[in-house]
Amino acid sequence: MRSSLPVGRLAPSPTGDLHLGHARSFLLAWWSLRSRGGRVVLRIEDLDTARTLPGAVDRILADLEWLGLDWDEGPLLQSTDPGPAQRALRQLLDSGRAYACTCSRREIESIQSAPHASDGTLRYPGTCRGRWASVEEAERATGRPAGIRFLVPPGPVTWTDALLGPRSLDVSEDAGDFLLARRDGVLGYQLAVVVDDARVGINEVLRGDDLDPSTARQVLLQDALGLPHPTWVHVPLVLDEAGRRLAKRDAARSLVSLREAGADPERIVHWAASSAGVPTRGPLPARSVLPLFPTARLTRRPTRLGAADLASLFPGTPPAFRSFEEPASPP
Numbered sequence: 001m002r003s004s005l006p007v008g009r010l011a012p013s014p015t016g017d018l019h020l021g022h023a024r025s026f027l028l029a030w031w032s033l034r035s036r037g038g039r040v041v042l043r044i045e046d047l048d049t050a051r052t053l054p055g056a057v058d059r060i061l062a063d064l065e066w067l068g069l070d071w072d073e074g075p076l077l078q079s080t081d082p083g084p085a086q087r088a089l090r091q092l093l094d095s096g097r098a099y100a101c102t103c104s105r106r107e108i109e110s111i112q113s114a115p116h117a118s119d120g121t122l123r124y125p126g127t128c129r130g131r132w133a134s135v136e137e138a139e140r141a142t143g144r145p146a147g148i149r150f151l152v153p154p155g156p157v158t159w160t161d162a163l164l165g166p167r168s169l170d171v172s173e174d175a176g177d178f179l180l181a182r183r184d185g186v187l188g189y190q191l192a193v194v195v196d197d198a199r200v201g202i203n204e205v206l207r208g209d210d211l212d213p214s215t216a217r218q219v220l221l222q223d224a225l226g227l228p229h230p231t232w233v234h235v236p237l238v239l240d241e242a243g244r245r246l247a248k249r250d251a252a253r254s255l256v257s258l259r260e261a262g263a264d265p266e267r268i269v270h271w272a273a274s275s276a277g278v279p280t281r282g283p284l285p286a287r288s289v290l291p292l293f294p295t296a297r298l299t300r301r302p303t304r305l306g307a308a309d310l311a312s313l314f315p316g317t318p319p320a321f322r323s324f325e326e327p328a329s330p331p
């Protein structure tokens with residue numbers, strides 16, 4: 001039976017250091033769960049081991065603790081237990097919902113001018129759909145290892161996001177038959193996330209809205225595998241003063257560099273809480289936001305974090321963030 005207790009996760013990828021955008025999403029996810037007595041699972045999404053940065057897992061753990069976050073289960077390292085996702089892959093192949101694909105990236109690029117899915121990945125035109133009777137046949141006939149793709153049904157996928165409202169995306173038009181496992185054997189993010197969420201009973205997924213388009217693929221996989229849908233909450237990303245979303249390359253806003261430069265984590269908490277409409281008066285520990293969080297007013301507008309905001313994360317400067325409750329000071 002599904003637990004009525006909220007269970008959610010923090011799911012960082014160790015492909016780079018966490019930045020203030022991650023800090024905001026993780027604080028919001030943690031407040032949402034903990035303010036209702038829920039459980040928090042920490043999962044490190046390190047399946048693509050070639051892209052894991054040395055030392056990144058330790059830096060992520062230190063960043064989360066510095067922000068004042070804790071968890072009940074984990075850190076679970078995805079790479080150490082791929083068995084359940086591999087079994088789900090086999091189940092999808094056996095039921096005809098997935099098929100072998102021997103196309104290389106270059107071949108896919110050369111068949112189409114440039115259609116990309118809404119998240120920037122290449123749309124797959126379906127070249128290997130119905131082409132091979134099995135993975136073994138595909139590999140024998142081409143002499144190459146095969147990847148595995150999900151056979152996407154036509155038509156829109158619909159779901160409801162607690163913040164964004166009713167959503168709809170036609171995955172067959174957008175990403176096409178997406179990869180479940182690459183030709184080098186690495187399991188795809190979409191499959192792993194769905195299987196690993198279900199196995200620990202995740203029923204609330206609060207994350208950055210860059211992953212909103214992925215949700216449609218995850219809904220399809222949950223339906224194909226008979227897994228429950230969690231409540232989805234996609235929060236707007238944090239933008240810098242030029243309106244660009246914060247990225248892993250932006251060292252000034254990385255938590256590790258802020259931590260080493262002497263920034264105050266309680267000011268980061270104050271900034272994140274204020275940006276969500278939580279009426280905090282000044283810097284405070286993450287835990288102190290819990291009683292106030294039910295009054296949060298999350299909006300669909302992106303949060304700006306300019307240079308002045310960044311400077312105000314350091315002690316000795318006045319905190320620059322106004323709570324939504326306070327009137328703007330006169331000019």
Ligand code: GLU
Pocket residue numbers: 011012013045193207211
């Ligand atoms: N590991 C993903 C990331 O860091 C997040 C996955 C998820 O929340 O579903 O972008």
